[in-house]
Amino acid sequence: MTLDEILASLFPRGHDVSVSDGLIRGNGRLEGNSSIHVLGIAEESALGVDGALILARRVLDIVRSGDGLPILVLIDSSSQRMSRRDELLGLNEYLAHLAKALLLAERQGHRTVGLLYGGSAAGAFIATALATGTLAALPGAHPAVMDLPSMARVTKLSIDDLKAKAKATPVFAPGLDNLAQTGAIHVVWDPAKSLADQLAAVLSEPATQDTRDQLGADRGGRPKAKAIAARVATRASHG
Numbered sequence: 001m002t003l004d005e006i007l008a009s010l011f012p013r014g015h016d017v018s019v020s021d022g023l024i025r026g027n028g029r030l031e032g033n034s035s036i037h038v039l040g041i042a043e044e045s046a047l048g049v050d051g052a053l054i055l056a057r058r059v060l061d062i063v064r065s066g067d068g069l070p071i072l073v074l075i076d077s078s079s080q081r082m083s084r085r086d087e088l089l090g091l092n093e094y095l096a097h098l099a100k101a102l103l104l105a106e107r108q109g110h111r112t113v114g115l116l117y118g119g120s121a122a123g124a125f126i127a128t129a130l131a132t133g134t135l136a137a138l139p140g141a142h143p144a145v146m147d148l149p150s151m152a153r154v155t156k157l158s159i160d161d162l163k164a165k166a167k168a169t170p171v172f173a174p175g176l177d178n179l180a181q182t183g184a185i186h187v188v189w190d191p192a193k194s195l196a197d198q199l200a201a202v203l204s205e206p207a208t209q210d211t212r213d214q215l216g217a218d219r220g221g222r223p224k225a226k227a228i229a230a231r232v233a234t235r236a237s238h239g
Helices: 003-010 049-065 084-088 091-107 122-127 148-155 159-168 176-181 195-204 212-219 225-237
Strands: 018-020 023-029 035-047 071-080 112-116 119-121 134-137 142-144
Touching: 003 023, 003 071, 003 195, 023 049, 035 049, 035 122, 049 091, 071 091, 071 122, 091 112, 091 122, 112 195, 119 122, 122 142, 134 195, 142 176, 148 159, 176 212, 212 225
Parallel strands: 035 071, 071 112, 071 119, 112 134, 119 142
Antiparallel strands: 018 023, 023 035
8 A cells, every 4th residue: 555545544534644754754543533643654765864853853842742643654665865964973772762752652641553654674663663563564565674684694594594593483583474474563453444443442342551562472473582581570570
């Protein structure tokens, strides 16, 4: 689906969402005369220092407004911007700032929902999609925390070894199905049905603490994470 088609299905009652320099911003109208803030990344744009600041400022302005409305983050990006300027300015800190702004919004009562409709990878994926309270995706989305060639350079393992490991465990593998199996993606929406209804279903669910470890255990993609995290928390609480 194109972004225009997605917006039309999400907001049959209308919206004022626009794209400028690869960044999305605006509002959509929901059923019952309510609305939702919309922001994100479009056109497979790389997320650099400037974009991260713009998006974080938008989120913080929403939090300051105190309106309590949900936030929808639409994502079709490449990865973080691989430029000397961005790296020298400390891009990792700007990406962390954006992620923390989204986490703050969730804690302040704004439901944050990510919708991955294209690509995303590495820091851009972590600072946007994975920082939302609930992450949905559309078929055809192609996320990756790290692609296999990059993983090979970091781990010093061969591509063949990593491909074999990717078949054995989704944690090593990029792609929509694998990230859904690990629990990173909460739900894959059906583009043949109303996206407005599917968004409403997510928003009707009560806000909960992060359940990705439980989803990963239930789906068989991360069988150890939840149990290990529970053991760490128990030992920490006992000092």
